[in-house]
Amino acid sequence: MIRIDAVTKRYPDGTVAVDRLSLEIPDRAITVLVGPSGCGKTTTLRMINRMVEPTEGSILLDGQDIRQQPVNTLRRSMGYVIQNAGLFPHRTILDNIATVPRLLGRSRRQARDRAAELMERVGLDTALAKRYPYQLSGGQQQRVGVARALAADPPVLLMDEPFSAVDPVVRKQLQDELLRIQEELGKTIVFVTHDIDEAIKLGTRVAVLRTGGRLAQYAAPAELLSAPADAFVEDFLGADRGIRRLSFFPSAGLELQTAPLVPADADAGTLAARATAAPYLLVTDPDGRPLGWSEPGRLTAGAVDRERLLDYGRPFVPGTDSLRAALDGAVLSPTGWAVAVDGEGRAVGVVSQQVIGEAIRAAHGRVAERAGEAAGR
Numbered sequence: 001m002i003r004i005d006a007v008t009k010r011y012p013d014g015t016v017a018v019d020r021l022s023l024e025i026p027d028r029a030i031t032v033l034v035g036p037s038g039c040g041k042t043t044t045l046r047m048i049n050r051m052v053e054p055t056e057g058s059i060l061l062d063g064q065d066i067r068q069q070p071v072n073t074l075r076r077s078m079g080y081v082i083q084n085a086g087l088f089p090h091r092t093i094l095d096n097i098a099t100v101p102r103l104l105g106r107s108r109r110q111a112r113d114r115a116a117e118l119m120e121r122v123g124l125d126t127a128l129a130k131r132y133p134y135q136l137s138g139g140q141q142q143r144v145g146v147a148r149a150l151a152a153d154p155p156v157l158l159m160d161e162p163f164s165a166v167d168p169v170v171r172k173q174l175q176d177e178l179l180r181i182q183e184e185l186g187k188t189i190v191f192v193t194h195d196i197d198e199a200i201k202l203g204t205r206v207a208v209l210r211t212g213g214r215l216a217q218y219a220a221p222a223e224l225l226s227a228p229a230d231a232f233v234e235d236f237l238g239a240d241r242g243i244r245r246l247s248f249f250p251s252a253g254l255e256l257q258t259a260p261l262v263p264a265d266a267d268a269g270t271l272a273a274r275a276t277a278a279p280y281l282l283v284t285d286p287d288g289r290p291l292g293w294s295e296p297g298r299l300t301a302g303a304v305d306r307e308r309l310l311d312y313g314r315p316f317v318p319g320t321d322s323l324r325a326a327l328d329g330a331v332l333s334p335t336g337w338a339v340a341v342d343g344e345g346r347a348v349g350v351v352s353q354q355v356i357g358e359a360i361r362a363a364h365g366r367v368a369e370r371a372g373e374a375a376g377r
């Protein structure tokens with residue numbers, strides 16, 4: 001655990017970048033520092049690897065003051081990733097990643113093997129190994145930055161706005177990749193961003209800082225969204241926090257209806273039997289994948305005109321996707337019903353907006369109940 005204990009940083013010109021900050025950063029989780037520009041995020045991160053020294057207070061790593069060990073030993077236990085990757089421009093990709101293992105005394109061969117392994121781990125084609133940084137896209141360079149930070153297998157990873165300079169699509173890929181890597185490696189990650197959506201997506205816990213380097217709230221993302229500590233946090237979270245909060249509620253318990261599903265080659269008897277099941281029927285192909293919605297009266301046995309079916313919106317996977325995805329599916333669907341599919345995309349049922357609405361109310365109720373129990377404890 002990293003324990004930041006009443007730390008203040010006052011720069012020589014008098015600027016107070018961080019003001020009596022106390023935070024406990026748990027092992028093997030992603031802790032995000034988020035807040036507006038200039039609120040002291042980078043300063044806090046740099047105090048953890050002693051690139052900046054606190055004016056007051058102390059930082060403990062596994063119970064020991066970080067000032068008690070040589071700064072080089074400390075930094076070796078902490079990978080560091082920054083915006084624009086900070087790669088050595090005149091070294092190949094492979095050598096950029098192999099630098100740290102070489103510094104740690106590995107042979108050239110061992111270091112390069114390790115670098116090649118890491119390229120694969122961060123999703124980089126090893127065919128890129130001989131290129132130079134300027135020959136890679138921004139997203140690829142960031143992956144190299146992550147691979148280099150992982151090269152010495154440090155228990156801690158410090159990441160300062162690592163994905164800010166890439167476009168939204170690549171950014172999402174890098175975020176997903178980080179979550180995957182974290183699941184495999186279980187590092188203690190401290191991640192700085194000014195993007196609240198990134199914080200909510202990546203953070204196990206999120207520390208919201210306000211200008212002047214003061215802690216506004218430190219909580220799990222679901223808790224931030226449901227109970228912002230004050231107007232500043234609420235404002236920072238943005239307008240649609242109610243909808244975003246649904247991302248943390250599972251869709252597994254939704255009661256699905258299967259009666260409205262009909263195969264495209266259904267005979268007249270089946271169609272007649274289903275006609276009263278729902279205002280709309282979901283027509284599926286021979287593999288059970290959804291094709292589209294139709295009013296029962298418009299379907300003719302053995303002659304479904306696929307062109308005339310209504311779009312079925314975006315399906316969700318119960319158990320994997322959240323209630324937000326289910327609600328999104330229902331809102332996008334012209335019938336107001338969301339389509340549930342399995343991992344292979346086969347329809348497993350449909351669910352109405354009304355049923356999703358009831359599930360949302362029930363989920364809110366459970367959260368309130370748990371909060372009440374916690375308060376009474």
Ligand SMILES: Nc1ncnc2c1ncn2[C@@H]1O[C@H](COP(=O)(O)OP(=O)(O)OP(=O)(O)O)[C@@H](O)[C@H]1O
Binds near residue numbers: 043044
């Ligand atoms: N070396 C320095 N000397 C004086 N003031 C500094 C120094 N470094 C940072 N500051 C000031 O400290 C405050 C916090 O800066 P810091 O870079 O930690 O914020 P940040 O939250 O990371 O900002 P951003 O999101 O814009 O990167 C700012 O007011 C900044 O101007």
